[in-house]
Amino acid sequence: MLKIDVILFILGLLILILGVLIGVAFLTLLERKVLGYIQIRKGPNKVGILGILQPFSDAIKLFTKEQTYPMFSNYLSYYFSPVISFILSLMIWMLIPYYFNLVSFNLGVLFFLCCTSMGVYTIMIAGWSSNSNYALLGGLRAVAQTISYEVSLALILMSSIIMIMDFNLLFLNIYQNLIWFFFFMIPLSMCWFSSSLAETNRTPFDFAEGESELVSGFNIEYSSGGFALIFLAEYSSILFMSLLFVLLYLGGYNLSLFFYLKLSLVSFLFIWVRGTLPRYRYDKLMYLAWKIYLPISLNFLMFFLGIKIVLM
Template sequence: MLISKFVSYIILVLMVLAAVAFLTLLERKVLGYIQIRKGPNKVGYMGILQPFADAVKLFTKEHTFPTVSNFIPYYLSPVFSIFISLVCWVVMPYEMGLMSFKMGMLFFFCCMSAGVYSTMGAGWASNSKYALLGCLRAVAQTISYEVSLALILLSVLFFLGGFNLELFSDYQRYMWFLVVGFPLALLWFVSALAETNRTPFDFAEGESELVSGFNTEYSGGGFALIFMAEYSSILFMSALTSIFFLGGFLTSPMFYLKLMGVGFCFVWIRGTLPRFRYDKLMYLAWKSFLPVALNYCIFFAGVKIFLEVVLAV
């Protein structure tokens, strides 16, 4: 039984990595159409082989590292980053022999919090001022938006009465949570953009003021692992958005269409919105999102208690 679960998880990881490759191709194609330009999305047959060519190029490139860097944390930070982003997928309640966590959401919160350390380690261990500034900004941003993400999820979990992702499918058979809590869904999506360091919140990789952010000193395989971790996180957050607010039936083919739709929105926003100012980003998190998410959390808790009292009477 344990071996079958392990094999199932390995297959899932391979499929996620293949999906990451084609998500980069989708992003190139969408951005190419938005910006009216051609690029690697046209090479060969519709650019399908381009992601694999990128992977071969990056992983066969000579791996350089700064001589003044702290080598072990510098070397291990990208590995830890991709490890955390792939371990998160264990919480998905697939019906193919994978693990089913009764406390899946707590596990997700732990993994999400641990992902900050890889960013911090990568920037600090590079021993570069640009990388250090980039990692400090990225860590402050990620920690800030994790608070609003946790409160948004708590608001929904009050109704579910548990931390298992399978409950979302049971409770959305007749009405999506998107209809009930539309403002919460918008808050969740914007917080997911900030959590995955995507435009307009890509301050971790602000080329104009930081050269390239926390990954400035990385090249070759190390850069490829950081890149893959980011896109794997985008896919995971798209899947969570589909489960939380769009029905959440993993056995239905519609789930994957919803996942692709949310992933397309990530790319679409990158092609249309300019980057925020950093103080505006922190203001949005602490002065706008946090009070709204906290109010919704208290409101849903009150509604749940009221319904329990009414039904008990």
């Protein structure tokens, strides 16, 4: 019996990973098409039917290119940091509150915070081990930025946890049957969304890979498979943060078409922001995290704590 359970668990994991990778592939296609429309130019609609073959041709191109190594790089850490980054971004997906064949985390929120904290190290090591000034600067920026926004993310998350009094993400579904948390946490949900942008190094907070001043930041020395893994890790994080937004504020998790529409809408917002807003200034990014989001999230936390104490 135990053997069957293990086989089913591994099968469930493989299906999940496959689903995430296909989702990432088509998210990149959606992004390039949407940016094409925003910038009034052609998107990737030349390859095959509606550009469906584009993500697969990109993957083949990236993984068959020559892998280069900087001569003075720290070889092992340089080589393995994208791999670990990719593994971590897939590990977070174990949190998805599946109803079958997967782990039901009683402390899912803590697992999420642990995995996102570990993700900082992979970017830092990728920047440092390349032994390049641009890469190092990008890595340092990413560390400062990600650590700053993790504080506000954790505090914003605490407000939702206080509402359900549990660390299991499945309970978010039960408590949002009558009304979505979004309707009485609008400022917090907006803070969560912009913190997610900063956490995943997306425009307008893409300082770790600022092309105008850092060429490409921490991933500048990577080519071929290494770059592809960093790319996959970033986009799977975007998908996961979109999923988490839906879980926390837009009604929780259920296997319905409406759920996937909500997830697609939030992912689309990530792309829309990229096509619309210019890059922020770095000191303003830090000011936003410590002087605006931190006080807002702390105030809301105390407010919901007060409500909980009064109701109990």
